[in-house]
Amino acid sequence: MIDKLMENHWFMKVVALVLAVLLFSSVPTPEDEGGSEVNVPGENNTETIEDIPVKSYYDTENLVVSGVPETVNVTIEGPKQLVQQTRTLKNFEVLVDLSEAEIGTQTVELLVRDISDKLQVTIEPAYAEVSVQERVTREFPVEAEFNQSLLEEGYISEQPTVEPDRVKITGAKDVIDRISFVKATIDARGPIDQTITEKASIRALDRELNKLDVIVEPEAVEVTVPVRSTSKTVPINIVQTGTPPEGITIQSITLDTDEARIFASPNILDHTENVRVEVDVSGIRSNSTMTLPVIISEGITSVKPATVEAAIRVTVAKQEVSAPADPQANNEERRTLPDIPIRTQGLNEKYNMAFLDPASAAVNLTVIGPRDAVTRLTAGDFNLFIDASNLGEGEHQLNIQINGPNNVKWELSKAVATVSISQKEA
Numbered sequence: 001m002i003d004k005l006m007e008n009h010w011f012m013k014v015v016a017l018v019l020a021v022l023l024f025s026s027v028p029t030p031e032d033e034g035g036s037e038v039n040v041p042g043e044n045n046t047e048t049i050e051d052i053p054v055k056s057y058y059d060t061e062n063l064v065v066s067g068v069p070e071t072v073n074v075t076i077e078g079p080k081q082l083v084q085q086t087r088t089l090k091n092f093e094v095l096v097d098l099s100e101a102e103i104g105t106q107t108v109e110l111l112v113r114d115i116s117d118k119l120q121v122t123i124e125p126a127y128a129e130v131s132v133q134e135r136v137t138r139e140f141p142v143e144a145e146f147n148q149s150l151l152e153e154g155y156i157s158e159q160p161t162v163e164p165d166r167v168k169i170t171g172a173k174d175v176i177d178r179i180s181f182v183k184a185t186i187d188a189r190g191p192i193d194q195t196i197t198e199k200a201s202i203r204a205l206d207r208e209l210n211k212l213d214v215i216v217e218p219e220a221v222e223v224t225v226p227v228r229s230t231s232k233t234v235p236i237n238i239v240q241t242g243t244p245p246e247g248i249t250i251q252s253i254t255l256d257t258d259e260a261r262i263f264a265s266p267n268i269l270d271h272t273e274n275v276r277v278e279v280d281v282s283g284i285r286s287n288s289t290m291t292l293p294v295i296i297s298e299g300i301t302s303v304k305p306a307t308v309e310a311a312i313r314v315t316v317a318k319q320e321v322s323a324p325a326d327p328q329a330n331n332e333e334r335r336t337l338p339d340i341p342i343r344t345q346g347l348n349e350k351y352n353m354a355f356l357d358p359a360s361a362a363v364n365l366t367v368i369g370p371r372d373a374v375t376r377l378t379a380g381d382f383n384l385f386i387d388a389s390n391l392g393e394g395e396h397q398l399n400i401q402i403n404g405p406n407n408v409k410w411e412l413s414k415a416v417a418t419v420s421i422s423q424k425e426a
Helices: 002-007 009-026 031-037 080-089 267-272 370-374
Strands: 044-057 061-068 073-078 092-097 104-109 109-112 120-124 127-141 143-145 155-157 162-164 166-172 182-186 196-205 215-217 220-225 225-230 231-242 250-253 260-263 277-282 288-293 301-306 308-314 331-345 351-357 362-370 383-387 394-400 402-403 409-411 415-421
Touching: 009 196, 044 080, 061 166, 080 308, 143 162, 225 267, 231 250, 260 267, 277 288, 277 308, 288 362, 301 370, 331 370, 362 370
Parallel strands: 044 092, 143 182, 231 277, 331 383
Antiparallel strands: 044 073, 061 127, 073 120, 092 109, 104 127, 127 166, 155 225, 162 220, 166 215, 182 196, 196 220, 231 260, 250 308, 260 301, 288 308, 331 362, 351 415, 362 409, 383 402, 394 415
16 A cells, blocks of 8 residues: 555655655744844853044045044953954944034044944943044244254354255144144254254144144154364463562473363354463562463353463572661662553454553553662653454453563553454455
8 A cells, every 4th residue: 555655646745745844844043043042041242342443534635633532442242152253353343423523522422333233332432522623734934953962062053954944734723823833853962073964853832842733744854953163272372471570580481281272153263373371470589380371362162271380490690698778778769650651462463452441551650669770760661562462353351561671660550451352444
């Protein structure tokens, strides 16, 4: 009978249909699978993905947006396998949609897209307060900055040059309006003793020197700083002042160093050929060593060394020793010679000089000595002069020096003259 049924094609069709229905009913549907995952304990998971970048969508040609956080933390909750896959791939995007935003400050929601709808998503922070401003571009001059302390001693820097000397700065209108300075700062190392050219980055600063968030084009410029020497070595001249006591003859005056280094602006250096040391021999009675300042003219800022040792060698004449005598017995007398003119020596031919004090360029000279010697003296027996060697333009105070007879003493009504030196007109 079974063989007969097997040979009946209608019977076989019915059996095949029943088997197909049974097989179809045994295959689980996606809803059955999802329901199975939700209902199985321990299959859900929660993860926090940190530092997800935030993208902003707005009219970048005409607007500038600030206040959008650079990154956020995203917490996802859902099926364990899907959570782990999303955490690994990070194939979703956090964004701020400002395509319809108006100019001003506003609070906007941070959104997430391209993430499975089977996941519950939390963004931290969820909102941001952003500022939408008009985008403007202006041109500004660039000021070079250079650290003067990097210069080698004896050198100065002149006005730096910048190429290009103007840059375009783009940013929010309210930020551009706050720009007070545009600086190009050289990152150089010292000591510097020659002209340098360096690339320098640009910084836009407000009135309080706070750096502003703007776009600078170009971002860097080329700065050239001219560097010049402000020192040179010159000889030290010895100027003898005063008259040695009676019986003393100055044989030689020597210095422990013959040269000094002077520091001044280049134009002063160009006109300075030497410095001097003044040796007053009026009190010298034996071989002596003196520490004396090196005298510099106006405009020279400093000199090295500032002092020198002067060795003075003398010859002492032999004198007969006699008992002290009464001054009246020696007929000692004081006599004043009025208005003896002061000569000038050593003045450069391209300068004029005028006496400020004494304005008459003359002083009174009081002579002290034996009556017969004093009474015969005239103004012509004395040579009063000032040494204007190596002096430049400006006001100077100079010692009045005297050459006169050895058998008398003298006193000046004024020992220092004040003069003014100016350049001759062409």
